[in-house]
Amino acid sequence: MSHLLEVRDLEVKFALRSGDITAIDGIDFTLDQGERLGIVGESGAGKSVTGFSIINLISKPGFISRGSIYFEGNKISDYSDSQMRTIRGNRISMIFQDPMMTLNPVFTIGFQMIETLRAHKKISKSDARAIALEKLKKVQIPSPEERLDQYPHELSGGMRQRIIIAISLLVNPAIIIADEPTTALDVTIQAEIMDLLQQLCETEKMGLILITHDLGVVSQVTEKIAVMYAGKIIEFGPTDQVVHSPVHPYTTGLIGSIPGSTAPGEKLLQIPGMMPTLSNIPEGCAFNPRCDLCEPICTRKTPPLEKKQNGTMAACHIKD
């Protein structure tokens, strides 16, 4: 097994009263050491569920119904809860969208960092504090000693997100999964946090899975992009190819609908309709009702993800 992380034919379902719905429908991808992968898509495409399923944090009624996840050669999708705990937050960390929700408001930053460290390692409080301080310096927080004794509400949003990144770095993870890490932040802060993440990946040789709806952010930070639609990866490939010569009509539409890709004042390229709800995914290609190029085959057969001429993998019957 050569890859750091390998996801094979992953399927996640949610058991609802009205029957099971499929949130993720057989996705495959790999991540190597120090590699940065972006997962993009609109709300409900299954991006976050993908992130959660890697560290087995899918809560009921969700469950992994098929497929396997390998990390450093071990099949972690078969791990028990206690085995998983040695991986989660230790070898694979996750950063969430809202830093205020992730930090506990009644404990100081230092307490929370030391607690995390001591949960994973047998070390003294003073050693833990030293490591915490070192990590805070690494995320370029001004006056880190003071921050250790402050409470989350005393810090700004950007600062809190830096703290979260520092916490995720505490135990030197091999992979960081960042789920919309900058969506709640302003543009100038977003640019700084993204710089920081990228820089950390390079210096610490960490893998990054960046989950976001913002193609602009993804295209600047990642090396590979997976575009998700209705629980499937519909296009996957090197960032440059996906962004500059996308094959799948959805990717094309998504890029075209970003203001800035058309001249100011011009009509934006728009994808008609909206993403189907997961309980009601159309037959064949899930994108067919919104696709201009739809042919009879698209409504009957689900297109496989296959190599296309531009160098990406895409799931489309029509375009090559």
Add this chain to the structure above:
Amino acid sequence: MNTKKPLVSINNVVKHFDISGGLLDQLSFKGGKIRYEKTTVKAVNDISLFVNRGETLSVVGESGCGKSTLARVIMGLYPPNSGQVLYDGQRIDNLSHNQWLPFRKKMQMIFQDPYASLNPRKTVRQTLEEPLRFHNPRLTSTQVNDKIAEVVEQVGVDPVWITRYPHEFSGGQRQRISIARGLILDPEFIVADEPVSALDVSIQAQILNLLMELAEKRNLTYLFITHDLSVVNHISTRVAVLYLGTLCELACAHDLFCEPRHPYTRALISAIPKVGEKKAKHIRLKGEVPTPVFLPRGCVFHGRCVYANDRCTREVPELMELSNGGFVACHAVEENRSME
């Protein structure tokens, strides 16, 4: 364009919010004396601008800079502490409730969150019917129905659906309904407060296209509040950049994006992530946004500005007109300090 009379203009508007709470919270003990102190959030500080008929003026800035407060002051939802708001030459900030009514018909607002801004217990028809009947009590039922059908169709919602409740619609559809509610009275002026921020990219494009199309068809004037600069570049005629409740720069959209002058605008624009562009060097700002409770002296931006000098910490920069018709409030620009 400046020869035309502006549709909306605001002069030296100030809006502060008192957050000091009850009397006992306002008392503090300092230096052996009991002091009575009020804490105020200085949301909007001395802002003047105008919106020309038929244009889209965008107001941008980061969270907490006073964009939404400004919008609400213009709409008469907050009375300003000082300053004037003029609509078509007539002062509207000091009107009584009844005097406001004719202006409400001409000025409408669209809000950010279509989940929160529509009444969940009213059907689409009821939502649209209420303002129409209230402002035009003489309309017959047929006229009301025709009007609703017309507007609903214009915003791209199937008229068959008007008997449904908001929860039956998706986010994009709900935002269309909010827009329909904004349009039902045939307003001239629409304040759109982050109308696309809560929507997905593909839906966002649909709504932006709709807003641009409606502006053309109905000759609308927009005041567009947003933090998303790529949206701003796409739809605006002119752009006003706010920082900590102060107007930093106001310019034609094209000029502002190609040649930003104010150091804050430059940082803001350099931070926009663009698709397919390898990481451009963005300008890093020092420190963090100060709280609007204790505004910095002098230029509000001086603590984060790399070009700031002594003068910036003492003197508040005046808004000055540039050769290209834009306005900027910055000592560094005024003195032609090198900004490389």
